[in-house]
Amino acid sequence: MAPVALARLTALLPPERVDRVETYAAAARRLLAGRTVWNISSTARGGGVAEMLAALVAYAAGTGVDIRWLVIGGSPDFFALTKRIHNRLHGVPGDDGALDAAARATYDATLAGHVGELVDLVRPGDLVLLHDPQTAGLAGALRERGAHVVWRCHVGVDESNRWTQEAWGFLQDLVAPAHACVFSREQFAPAWVDRRWLRIIPPSLDPFSAKNVELTPREDKSLVRRLGLVVEGPAVPLADPFVLQVSRWDRLKDMSGVLDAFAGHLAELPPDVHLVLAGPADGVADDPEAGEVLAECRDRWRSLAPAARRRAHLLAIPMDDPVANARTVNALQRRATVVVQKSLAEGFGLTVTEPMWKARPVVASAVGGIRDQIEDGVSGILLEDPRDGAALAAALAGLLGDAKWRRELGRNAHDRVHEHYLADRHLIQYVDLFAQLLG
Numbered sequence: 001m002a003p004v005a006l007a008r009l010t011a012l013l014p015p016e017r018v019d020r021v022e023t024y025a026a027a028a029r030r031l032l033a034g035r036t037v038w039n040i041s042s043t044a045r046g047g048g049v050a051e052m053l054a055a056l057v058a059y060a061a062g063t064g065v066d067i068r069w070l071v072i073g074g075s076p077d078f079f080a081l082t083k084r085i086h087n088r089l090h091g092v093p094g095d096d097g098a099l100d101a102a103a104r105a106t107y108d109a110t111l112a113g114h115v116g117e118l119v120d121l122v123r124p125g126d127l128v129l130l131h132d133p134q135t136a137g138l139a140g141a142l143r144e145r146g147a148h149v150v151w152r153c154h155v156g157v158d159e160s161n162r163w164t165q166e167a168w169g170f171l172q173d174l175v176a177p178a179h180a181c182v183f184s185r186e187q188f189a190p191a192w193v194d195r196r197w198l199r200i201i202p203p204s205l206d207p208f209s210a211k212n213v214e215l216t217p218r219e220d221k222s223l224v225r226r227l228g229l230v231v232e233g234p235a236v237p238l239a240d241p242f243v244l245q246v247s248r249w250d251r252l253k254d255m256s257g258v259l260d261a262f263a264g265h266l267a268e269l270p271p272d273v274h275l276v277l278a279g280p281a282d283g284v285a286d287d288p289e290a291g292e293v294l295a296e297c298r299d300r301w302r303s304l305a306p307a308a309r310r311r312a313h314l315l316a317i318p319m320d321d322p323v324a325n326a327r328t329v330n331a332l333q334r335r336a337t338v339v340v341q342k343s344l345a346e347g348f349g350l351t352v353t354e355p356m357w358k359a360r361p362v363v364a365s366a367v368g369g370i371r372d373q374i375e376d377g378v379s380g381i382l383l384e385d386p387r388d389g390a391a392l393a394a395a396l397a398g399l400l401g402d403a404k405w406r407r408e409l410g411r412n413a414h415d416r417v418h419e420h421y422l423a424d425r426h427l428i429q430y431v432d433l434f435a436q437l438l439g
């Protein structure tokens, strides 16, 4: 990961924020001298964790901290299991598999395969950030090695149920050796996490990444040619307004639900408005369900009436070129009239923050971290019941008919991201945690 000077980011910040982050960067250099900060996750691209790590690691390296990012692999069985855990942490079963002794054996065997290499790399006194359930089981070995271990969980739901309890039952003794835990929201942390070592650190967005950087008209045009990536529906007529949801093909993102709400309430929406649902063309490394969910969504599209099929477009964007992928999403988000995120559960939605940064009006489910991201009616619209397609359609109809309101929500959305969700706040929170761990 090439280092990026913090100055790139601070150019956007008011002087008091520049001073604060520079003071922290200097403190981090002193505190972390002679140590390495390791990030360990299970996918290098696709999904919010990879998106965020790429930016944070680059900025941290730019401040002179020795920081690295390792990605662990695993068998399809391992990723099927960790996806099951992921789903259950969101309160849904995912599949009918168990989290039993056999599952634990699969999990342990995969991580045992990585431990040898990791304990060679990580030195006593280093800091290790383990991301999500896929890596939780490394905490014990790395603590034994003498590292300071933080487990960061990027997912969660506000209210626990039998599925979350089952997943936490699986994870509890794996996470226990970690010195500290980080969650995006207080409500996501199970009761057994030691509150003295629990930190709430929401994600952040990088305005200069390929996903978020401003595009020249030429770049925008060339990218839009990639909209030939339609897998269902006619080519997107870019002169017309469109509603967009960008997500991995994951049932919790409810792409099919967006399609149903749009098609079922077509008559209430302006006649020239289209719907674009965009997701990765090929699987994200640690997400084995993607192919199935895309197929379900395509089936749903095929079952729509012709009038809806003419105006709904499913796009599958290749992931092989991460920069082209990111720029395509960027262009789509910038051009969208309204952006939707109809998630049924969401730890924190970068797909909400990204269009907010681009001053787009966002309509999103009032679930998990999205409740913090959007102030309802001010910097976007929250839908109390994520399954209520009629409410989504009504919110869309209201916004699509009112350009002034769209502009106002978009402006406030941008300001909210600027104030709360940029990397300076995020890096500062990490430095505070490291200082406490090493203090």
Ligand code: UDP
Binding pocket: 046, 047, 048, 049, 051, 211, 246, 247, 248, 278, 279, 280, 281, 317, 325, 326, 329, 348, 349, 350, 351, 352, 354
């Ligand atoms: N994303 C992408 N291409 C796609 C679909 C999603 O680059 O086809 C990105 C999206 O822009 C965002 C991330 O993947 O940066 C998704 O992060 P989010 O926090 O919204 O959800 P997650 O996938 O982590 O559950």
